[in-house]
Amino acid sequence: xxxxxxxxxxxxxxxxxxxxxxxxxxxxxxxxxxxxxxxxxxxxxxxxxxxxxxxxxxxxxxxxxxxxxxxxxxxxxxxxxxxxxxxxxxxxxxxxxxxxxxxxxxxxxxxxxxxxxxxxxxxxxxxxxxxxxxxxxxxxxxxxxxxxxxxxxxxxxxxxxxxxxxxxxxxxxxxxxxxxxxxxxxxxxxxxxxxxxxxxxxxxxx
Amino acid sequence: xxxxxxxxxxxxxxxxxxxxxxxxxxxxxxxxxxxxxxxxxxxxxxxxxxxxxxxxxxxxxxxxxxxxxxxxxxxxxxxxxxxxxxxxxxxxxxxxxxxxxxxxxxxxxxxxxxxxxxxxxxxxxxxxxxxxxxxxxxxxxxxxxxxxxxxxxxxxxxxxxxxxxxxxxxxxxxxxxxxxxxxxxxxxxxxxxxxxxxxxxxxxxx
DNA sequence: AACGGGCTACCTACTGGTAGGTAGGGCAGA
DNA sequence: TCTGCCCTACCTACCAGTAGGTAGCCCGTT
Numbered sequence: 001x002x003x004x005x006x007x008x009x010x011x012x013x014x015x016x017x018x019x020x021x022x023x024x025x026x027x028x029x030x031x032x033x034x035x036x037x038x039x040x041x042x043x044x045x046x047x048x049x050x051x052x053x054x055x056x057x058x059x060x061x062x063x064x065x066x067x068x069x070x071x072x073x074x075x076x077x078x079x080x081x082x083x084x085x086x087x088x089x090x091x092x093x094x095x096x097x098x099x100x101x102x103x104x105x106x107x108x109x110x111x112x113x114x115x116x117x118x119x120x121x122x123x124x125x126x127x128x129x130x131x132x133x134x135x136x137x138x139x140x141x142x143x144x145x146x147x148x149x150x151x152x153x154x155x156x157x158x159x160x161x162x163x164x165x166x167x168x169x170x171x172x173x174x175x176x177x178x179x180x181x182x183x184x185x186x187x188x189x190x191x192x193x194x195x196x197x198x199x200x201x202x203x204x205x206x
Numbered sequence: 207x208x209x210x211x212x213x214x215x216x217x218x219x220x221x222x223x224x225x226x227x228x229x230x231x232x233x234x235x236x237x238x239x240x241x242x243x244x245x246x247x248x249x250x251x252x253x254x255x256x257x258x259x260x261x262x263x264x265x266x267x268x269x270x271x272x273x274x275x276x277x278x279x280x281x282x283x284x285x286x287x288x289x290x291x292x293x294x295x296x297x298x299x300x301x302x303x304x305x306x307x308x309x310x311x312x313x314x315x316x317x318x319x320x321x322x323x324x325x326x327x328x329x330x331x332x333x334x335x336x337x338x339x340x341x342x343x344x345x346x347x348x349x350x351x352x353x354x355x356x357x358x359x360x361x362x363x364x365x366x367x368x369x370x371x372x373x374x375x376x377x378x379x380x381x382x383x384x385x386x387x388x389x390x391x392x393x394x395x396x397x398x399x400x401x402x403x404x405x406x407x408x409x410x411x412x
Numbered sequence: 413a414a415c416g417g418g419c420t421a422c423c424t425a426c427t428g429g430t431a432g433g434t435a436g437g438g439c440a441g442a
Numbered sequence: 443t444c445t446g447c448c449c450t451a452c453c454t455a456c457c458a459g460t461a462g463g464t465a466g467c468c469c470g471t472t
Binding site: 011028029030031032108111112113114115116118125126129130133150152153155156157158159160161162163164165166167168170171173174175177178179191192195196198199202204205 | 210227234235236237238278314317318319320321322323324331332335336339358361362363365366368369370371372373374376377379380381382383385397398401402404405406408409410
């Protein structure tokens with residue numbers, strides 16, 4: 001309703017604030033970001049920003065909920081696929097890469113949240129992700145029982161995969177310097193995705 | 207000399223400050239930690255802390271240099287081993303786990319530094335780690351050429367391993383909640399280490 | 413043995429600056 | 443005229459860092 005006029009000229013101020021906040025929080029963390037930084041990025045003053053969000057914490061929570069809904073949707077779609085065996089695992093890995101490559105700022109916020117044990121966000125993070133984690137565990141375990149995958153501990157396996165995939169995006173600036181190249185070019189992301197897929201396939205499929 | 211009397215009663219104030227700073231920076235990050243927090247943890251006032259270190263940044267740099275010297279020493283020793291083939295890879299992985307399990311606070315500081323692209327530390331981080339990275343790459347490549355390891359891209363392989371191992375420690379509080387268990391008990395660390403070793407072995411050794 | 417300078421380690425009290433948040437006014441569009 | 447958006451001006455709380463002073467120890471001199 002009120003957005004109609006603003007959507008004609010691209011995005012509403014509220015959306016611009018959310019976008020800028022996402023980028024700042026990912027870049028410098030919660031404490032490292034000031035509301036002045038965000039407001040300046042949008043081109044307004046801090047009190048004007050606080051007209052749209054009641055507090056810094058509320059703004060952060062809204063950003064984090066965008067992240068969660070995007071991720072949960074993306075991963076649930078991939079995990080609901082009717083594929084089976086290795087095909088399904090590969091599908092989920094590639095879906096994860098697509099998701100993270102599309103929104104690398106989300107990955108860095110999630111990493112910061114994991115480091116800070118979720119003190120900034122009023123959401124039960126692990127409570128939301130546990131169902132996904134548990135169903136992924138059940139999938140791998142059943143495929144191992146059926147002899148389709150080499151036997152590993154499913155929980156540790158998923159944690160290993162989580163770390164291997166997320167790190168490439170969260171630590172991209174650091175990896176840039178190790179590789180002497182931009183880690184997040186489309187080509188390099190595709191290469192690393194192919195590598196992870198081949199590596200996990202080699203480890204899992206006898 | 208002047209320390210003699212203090213060393214009788216355990217550690218010098220300077221060391222107590224470094225220990226507390228390490229813990230605070232790991233727990234809440236550079237911006238999230240105030241000098242008051244650290245001083246209070248030691249049981250002195252902020253100006254007294256600043257008697258031992260000229261600034262917050264200098265204190266952080268000292269903490270980070272403790273980290274670097276510990277890691278570089280530990281990893282160089284493992285990588286200089288005369289073992290070869292899979293034995294050497296396993297040895298380095300287990301050395302990494304030992305190192306990180308002994309100093310989980312270091313892992314979290316390193317992760318934060320990777321996320322912030324090293325803005326807090328006046329050290330050329332990647333310049334120091336590049337030689338280790340390159341020599342690890344060269345090792346894997348030569349072993350693949352010799353047919354001892356399945357063929358993978360060595361650079362991507364090491365980044366995958368780095369992510370898989372580090373994440374278990376840096377995201378421990380988050381993993382606690384996924385597993386409904388303490389990730390960093392000696393037994394769980396050993397289990398995860400065994401898993402990673404077995405997983406990489408399955409992927410690499412034909 | 414007694415004195416006194418100089419040192420370390422710590423304190424309280426303060427500075428300039430910046431953080432998040434609020435109050436209230438101007439003003440354009442419905 | 444009313445509502446929504448943005449502004450300036452202000453608040454309190456906290457930050458890193460400084461100024462200045464005190465207690466106690468070491469050590470050379472007398």
